[in-house]
Structure formats: structure tokens, C-alpha cells
Amino acid sequence: MTAGRTLFVTWYDSNHRSIIPVGRLVHHGGAEGDLFEFRYIQGALEAMERGFQPFIAFPDLCKVYRSSSLFPFFANRVMPTTRPDYLAYLEVLGLDPTEADSVDILARSGGRRETDRIEVVPAPVKDETGGYTTRFLLRGVRYIPGAEDRIARLRFGERLFWMLDAQNESNPSAVALRSADKCLLGYIPDYLVTDIAKLLEHHVSMNVFAEKVNLPPAPLHHRVLCRLEARWPDGFLPFQGEQFQPVGPLTAPPTHADHALQ
Incomplete structure (x- = not known):
């Protein structure tokens, strides 16, 4: 087995x-x-x-x-x-x-x-290089004015920039994603935020990319498939x-x- x-x-x-x-x-x-x-x-x-x-x-x-x-x-x-x-x-x-x-x-x-x-x-599991890689569907698009329009212009592999949203009333640990031109697009799923906090404690840099953009009629919760990459710290368990x-x-x-x- x-x-x-x-x-x-x-x-x-x-x-x-x-x-x-x-x-x-x-x-x-x-x-x-x-x-x-x-x-x-x-x-x-x-x-x-x-x-x-x-x-x-x-x-x-x-x-x-x-x-x-x-x-x-x-x-x-x-x-x-x-x-x-x-x-x-x-x-x-x-x-x-x-x-x-x-x-x-x-x-x-x-x-x-x-x-x-x-x-x-x-x-998440270690990728072929021993790093931390996970994919997720972007959350919260429907609640952000202008997000859909900017998402429609995203390119394959475009880097997305994460930022902590400590004033988020629903989840003070929320992690938002924006484009390079500072347009807020959505959020990393809540189930990943604990892992992200641990990675940051290890001073690990994280990179997020738009791996696939699905235009309408794809539903909003399927609009952007993201890929998060980071180094897997010693002793870290997701x-x-x-x-x-x-x-x-x-x-x-x-x-x-x-x-x-x-």
C-alpha cells in the first residue's frame, strides 16, 4: 500500500x-x-x-x-x-x-x-524539488469592485502579490491577493492561512502566480486557478x-x- x-x-x-x-x-x-x-x-x-x-x-x-x-x-x-x-x-x-x-x-x-x-x-505535499507548492481557486471575487474586469486581463503565469488583511472582520488572518498594478483581486482560501503564517515565521518567501484564468461563463469561484510556491522549511508539517x-x-x-x- x-x-x-x-x-x-x-x-x-x-x-x-x-x-x-x-x-x-x-x-x-x-x-x-x-x-x-x-x-x-x-x-x-x-x-x-x-x-x-x-x-x-x-x-x-x-x-x-x-x-x-x-x-x-x-x-x-x-x-x-x-x-x-x-x-x-x-x-x-x-x-x-x-x-x-x-x-x-x-x-x-x-x-x-x-x-x-x-x-x-x-x-499540500512536497513538490519534485522538495518545495511547498499548492494550487487553489481564488476566493471572494464577487465582493471586490473591479476584480472581475482586472481578472479578465490577467496573463498566464502573471505574478500575484499577497498581503495580510488584519482588519478583515470575518478573518483577521486573511491573506488578500492583488495584481502588480495594485488592483485587489480576491483572497487565498482560509484553510491555507495557518500554513502561511507558519511559513512566514520561518522567514520563507512566497510567490503566487495565476496559473489559469477562466472567463465567463465559468462561475466566479472558478475564475482564477492560482499556484503558491515557497521553500519547505525543516521540520514544517502542513x-x-x-x-x-x-x-x-x-x-x-x-x-x-x-x-x-x-
């Missing part, structure tokens, strides 16, 4: 306009087949104080759910390959249709729906902290024998 790809499930608290991580999905692949594992993390306990309820598909907070295929709760958030706009959708996400699988699509798209407040986000720790007793690493369709 190979090392897993890890995605975190977040819940949006609309009252406080904040994003809270509530669960962790890990995909292990290998010669023996696939194994998917879902469990809740400590952030779920905080979210429950604000109205979050465990998912119907995963009702037990302390249970480790395992399956040999992607759980329907997540698979239903991935566009079917039979859709006529499937290839266009992958192009918007900047994914190669010959290589991308359901986990890649879920990680890049976020699996967002209009009917709930759930989003799936990938845990998505750490109490919120990301599992709920309940720790279990041994899963084996193929543990497969049990949920």
Missing part, C-alpha cells in the same frame, strides 16, 4: 463567515487495490458548537470508515465522465483528462455544492495543530485486509 493522498473536509460557518476543518479523507493505492479512509478530526467538535452535525453517511464521530472505492458522499461531488461538458470542466480546473482521477478532481474543484456548506481541500488531530483513539495504519465497504 503506497503513501496516501490526504484531503480535508471543511464546513462553512455562515454566521461567523469562517471555514472549519471537520474531517479527513485519505486515499491509499497500490498493487492490492484502493483503500479510502474517512474519520472526523477535532475541528468537528468546534464546528458542532456552531451548528454542524455529523454527516448522515458518517454518523459516528469516533469511527474510522474504510472502503475499497470512493465513498458515495464524495463520489457524488465529482462530475461524471459521461457529462458532455466533462472535458471542458477539467480544462477549467487545469487538469489533464488522461491523468486525473476522482481524487484529483475532488481536490482541485473542492466538491462544492450550492445545497450545502462542505468543501474538500488537499493537504495542516497540523489541534483542529486537524483525529477524534477518538488513534488506530494502526490500515491494511488491505481492513477493507470494509460502508
